Amino acid sequence: MRSCGVMKLSLLLLLILNLGCSSSKNADKADQNTSGISIDVKKKVLKNGLTILVVENDKLPIFSYYTYFQVGSKYEFPGITGSSHLLEHMMFKGAKKYGEGEFDKLIEGNGGKNNAYTSNDLTVYFESLPKEHLEVVVDLEADRMQNLLLVKESFEKERNVVLEERKMRYENSDRGKIYLTMMKSVFKGTPYGSSVIGEIDDLKNVSREEVQKYFKQYYSPNNAVILLVGDVNAEKAFEMIEKSYGLIKPTENLTIKKKAQLDKLGYQFKKDFSKKIKLKGTSPTPMFSLALKGIKIGEREGFVLDILSSILGDGESSYLSEKFVNNRKPVLQSIYAANYTLQDSGVFFIGGQLLEKARLATFEKKLRNELHRSCQTAITERAMNKVINQYLVSMLSGLDTNSGIAKFLGDRQVYYGDYNFYKKELALYQSITVDELKLACQKYLMTDESIFISIWNKN
Amino acid sequence: MKYIITYFLLISIAQANNYLDENVKKLDWKGIDVVWLEDNALPTYDVSLYFNAGALGDGQNHAGLTELMFSELSSGTHRYTKKEIIESLEYLGVSYGSHVTHEYSTFSVGGLVKNMVPTMKMVCHLFDDATFPAKELKHTKRRVLTAMDSMVTNHSKLASRAFRYESLKNTGFESPTLGYKKSLKKMTSNKLQKRLKYLNSKAIKRIYIRGPKEVMGLKNIILNDCRWRQGQVASKLPIVKKPRVEKSIIFVPVPGANQAQVRIGRVITTDEVQMGKDALKTFSANFLGGGFTSRLFQKLRVEKGLTYSASAYSSEQKNYGRSGVSTFTRNEKIVELLESIKKVLVDAATKIGTESFTLSKKNLKGNYLLGLESTSDFLQNLIHFDHIEKDYSEIYQFTKKMDAIEIKNLQAMIAQLFDWKKQVILILGDKKLVKVLRKAGYKVKISNYKKYI
Known part of the structure; x- marks a missing residue:
């Protein structure tokens, strides 16, 4: 019996020791791996377009298996909103070889766990099990990728389950309501304008046949990426996966079809972007969200806005927190800023909640003034270095589990088309200059084009 | 196949031993x-x-x-x-x-x-x-x-x-x-x-x-x-003698709810904590509501489509613990949800088949191993073990303890912790549900939510 092996992630500690307090302003360094993280990934693309990435890690005799389907709510249209997510639920309801109820029984009965999530861009499935059950997982996943049953009776039951999920996440939560309204308002008229959870009427009426069609269109090997991390042999894993998935037919002209669907609407923000929305809620003090036009993932300006959002509203010592929460006369209970970059668009938003007796209208005005001022006063070398330090910790924190490594690599593969993107990610952030940040701040934040949403029991 | 799975699990836990x-x-x-x-x-x-x-x-x-x-x-x-x-x-x-x-x-x-x-x-x-x-x-x-x-x-x-x-x-x-x-x-x-x-x-x-x-x-x-000095003051912990008996549902009205939150459970007394059987208690909660194949999840979500989530738990500190069920449903299904939970709890105390028993056992054993993966989480486990004065070697013994559990033991523990008649039931939701519950024959006590904040 062997003892636990050392994780096969070669971490270049010396580089890390030199990192942090002096962020380089040399754009040439943007290609260097300053994170110190180096993960040995083996890649194979099958003839049918399926991309497989494997990391051998024998720390414990277990593995995690992620399947990314590059389809999310942006491919839906009125009448079938919420279908990507409903389909995610139905993927656990049986396929041709492994019928109803078999999936969960085999995963949990073999000591494993599984789950899935859907976003605007992606649907992701994942399992973690003891290492000897890899073949079972591969077979289960290959079966449901090609032969999903969508049994009528369970389809109808799952529709109700999703409606309950919708109530829990959005209808009975002021925070949920404000987020849903923000996303729908910001992206109105674009593929991101339909919520991931879906409209109530669509969820009640979408037919099994429509979901079946959606499945056939998007659940194909050339629209999927598999990540396998754990105590496995990469070559054997490739063989095993090819045996189960190799004969699954790809969707023909997938890229053209996907583009055609998205191009129907395009990603232009609505011309009339400025408005105020008041929602009726139950919160005794107002919660708010100020949404501004953002940018899609992967653009340099997107990385610039990431840093800007962190400087403004990430942590207790952030700029806006100092101005409104931790100052002498606080008016807010909390505040945060986020740069949400999607595959084809983005939104920069600031949210929070007012303290008792603080006036919403007065605060809104102050916030807008403060955002304008922040472009000159908030952006400093020190503030940037703080953010870079926090990003490095955040990157490392997910890497102590197979599941964390799989997600880390999978996200980079689907969003940047390169699982190795992390090697230049931190350096890219480090190459951003104060001037660049100030310019982006003026361009994206010093604008009247914004959507201000509030919710409380007195609206 | 069954033996192969058990063999591999034993290897896995043994490797965990070495790790410790x-x-x-x-x-x-x-x-x-x-x-x-x-x-x-x-x-x-x-x-x-x-x-x-x-x-x-x-x-x-x-x-x-x-x-x-x-x-x-x-x-x-x-x-x-x-x-x-x-x-x-x-x-x-x-x-x-x-x-x-x-x-x-x-x-x-x-x-x-x-x-x-x-x-x-x-x-x-x-x-x-x-x-x-x-x-x-x-x-x-x-x-x-x-x-x-x-x-x-x-x-x-x-x-x-x-x-x-x-x-x-x-x-x-x-x-x-x-x-x-x-x-x-x-x-x-x-x-x-x-x-x-x-x-x-x-x-x-x-x-x-x-x-x-x-x-x-x-x-x-x-x-x-x-500049710490090691303290010497042992903590004085209250003794919990018996669980509360409450025959009425405690109903907490909140404005604007179109969904009812349901909590059912009871305190685990000091005696019950000290009797040990921690693996068996965890097993009873896992069997009822510990995953997608658990009894409650299957009945409430898969079979009836009543809820998005249903879970059961059993957790302990040194002198007390808590066991219970947590779920929710749409307003019009509140009575059906309660009746369904009751049926699951009553049935599980008397009728457990070999297949579901074995599945839940394997699930819990495997998940125990997966839980050792994150070193940060593992550290938190060690803190808890020291607090409840358990030796770390107990980590090795979990599989052995699980293997020793028979169907009758599981039924008995479910009957003890999840006896329907001994649970405190709390529902939070729209006040109109009070009438619905009373009409269905339940005694209901109303309690203002402000009392709890």
């Missing part, structure tokens, strides 16, 4: 016990400072004192302002915070090894010199009170808070560790100072560290800068 033997080291730093989980995989570290003092020590009318003391630790010292403290810690990318249970507390710090020294020097400085400035405390109280008032917008959280109070009433454990609005209003800098002083000088402390060899450099900092 090779990587967990117990040290003594001038009377303070230190547990070091050596982890060279990443250039990060975690430190958890354990105190055998939790929310039970908050005293009458001061519920929330320990939680507030930890959260205000960074609000100022004689040398630094709050702004300087949080700026310096956040600059280093440090994550820090407390976890307060009724029986004990921990303060945890984590970050990059290269920043460990300045970070821990600052943390020790906070423990040694925190002044809890009155002005900062005033602001914090205002923020916390707003957050508490806003709990009415989070039905799940509010239901769990109300249920804690009702199911643990008169046990000494009923107050939430965060306290109530009423108790928070009474907090002063002086009271926070006294609580910190108690932790520094009288509470029994232990230190848990995860990270590479460099973390041993913390010894001098903790001994010299924290």
Whole structure:
């Protein structure tokens, strides 16, 4: 019996020791791996377009298996909103070889766990099990990728389950309501304008046949990426996966079809972007969200806005927190800023909640003034270095589990088309200059084009 | 196939044994016990400072004192302002915070090894010199009170808070560790100072560290800068003699709810905790509501489409524990949901088939192994083991204990912990449901949600 092996992630500690307090302003360094993280990934693309990435890690005799389907709510249209997510639920309801109820029984009965999530861009499935059950997982996943049953009776039951999920996440939560309204308002008229959870009427009426069609269109090997991390042999894993998935037919002209669907609407923000929305809620003090036009993932300006959002509203010592929460006369209970970059668009938003007796209208005005001022006063070398330090910790924190490594690599593969993107990610952030940040701040934040949403029991 | 699975699981757990033997080291730093989980995989570290003092020590009318003391630790010292403290810690990318249970507390710090020294020097400085400035405390109280008032917008959280109070009433454990609005209003800098002083000088402390060899450099900092003395005061924990008997459903109306939150459960008494059988108790909760194949999930979601989520739990500290069920449903299905839960609990106490028994057992054994993967989570397990005075070798024995459990044992434990007649039931939702429940034959007591915040 062997003892636990050392994780096969070669971490270049010396580089890390030199990192942090002096962020380089040399754009040439943007290609260097300053994170110190180096993960040995083996890649194979099958003839049918399926991309497989494997990391051998024998720390414990277990593995995690992620399947990314590059389809999310942006491919839906009125009448079938919420279908990507409903389909995610139905993927656990049986396929041709492994019928109803078999999936969960085999995963949990073999000591494993599984789950899935859907976003605007992606649907992701994942399992973690003891290492000897890899073949079972591969077979289960290959079966449901090609032969999903969508049994009528369970389809109808799952529709109700999703409606309950919708109530829990959005209808009975002021925070949920404000987020849903923000996303729908910001992206109105674009593929991101339909919520991931879906409209109530669509969820009640979408037919099994429509979901079946959606499945056939998007659940194909050339629209999927598999990540396998754990105590496995990469070559054997490739063989095993090819045996189960190799004969699954790809969707023909997938890229053209996907583009055609998205191009129907395009990603232009609505011309009339400025408005105020008041929602009726139950919160005794107002919660708010100020949404501004953002940018899609992967653009340099997107990385610039990431840093800007962190400087403004990430942590207790952030700029806006100092101005409104931790100052002498606080008016807010909390505040945060986020740069949400999607595959084809983005939104920069600031949210929070007012303290008792603080006036919403007065605060809104102050916030807008403060955002304008922040472009000159908030952006400093020190503030940037703080953010870079926090990003490095955040990157490392997910890497102590197979599941964390799989997600880390999978996200980079689907969003940047390169699982190795992390090697230049931190350096890219480090190459951003104060001037660049100030310019982006003026361009994206010093604008009247914004959507201000509030919710409380007195609206 | 069955034998192959068992064989591999045994290998897996055996490897976990080696992991513990090779990587967990117990040290003594001038009377303070230190547990070091050596982890060279990443250039990060975690430190958890354990105190055998939790929310039970908050005293009458001061519920929330320990939680507030930890959260205000960074609000100022004689040398630094709050702004300087949080700026310096956040600059280093440090994550820090407390976890307060009724029986004990921990303060945890984590970050990059290269920043460990300045970070821990600052943390020790906070423990040694925190002044809890009155002005900062005033602001914090205002923020916390707003957050508490806003709990009415989070039905799940509010239901769990109300249920804690009702199911643990008169046990000494009923107050939430965060306290109530009423108790928070009474907090002063002086009271926070006294609580910190108690932790520094009288509470029994232990230190848990995860990270590479460099973390041993913390010894001098903790001994010299924290200036702790090992305390000698053993915590006095209340004895919980019997669970509350409540024949009515406790109904908590909230405005604008189109979904009912349901909590069902009871306290696990001191005797029941001390009888052991922890694996069996965990198994009973897992069998009922521990995954997608569990009885409740299958009945309520898969078979009936009544809910999105249904779970059961059984957890213990040293002198008490809690077992129960947590779920929700749309308003019109509340009676059907309750009847379905009742049927699952009653049936499981008498009729369990071999197939579902074996599946749940294998599931729990496998998940136990998966739970050992994250070293940060593993460290938290070690803290809990020490608190309840269990030897780490018990980690090895879980599989063995599970293998010894038979169907009749599981049925008996479900009958004991989840006996329908002995559960406290709390529902939070639209007040119209009171009529519906009464019409269905349930006795209902109405309780204002403000009572719980």
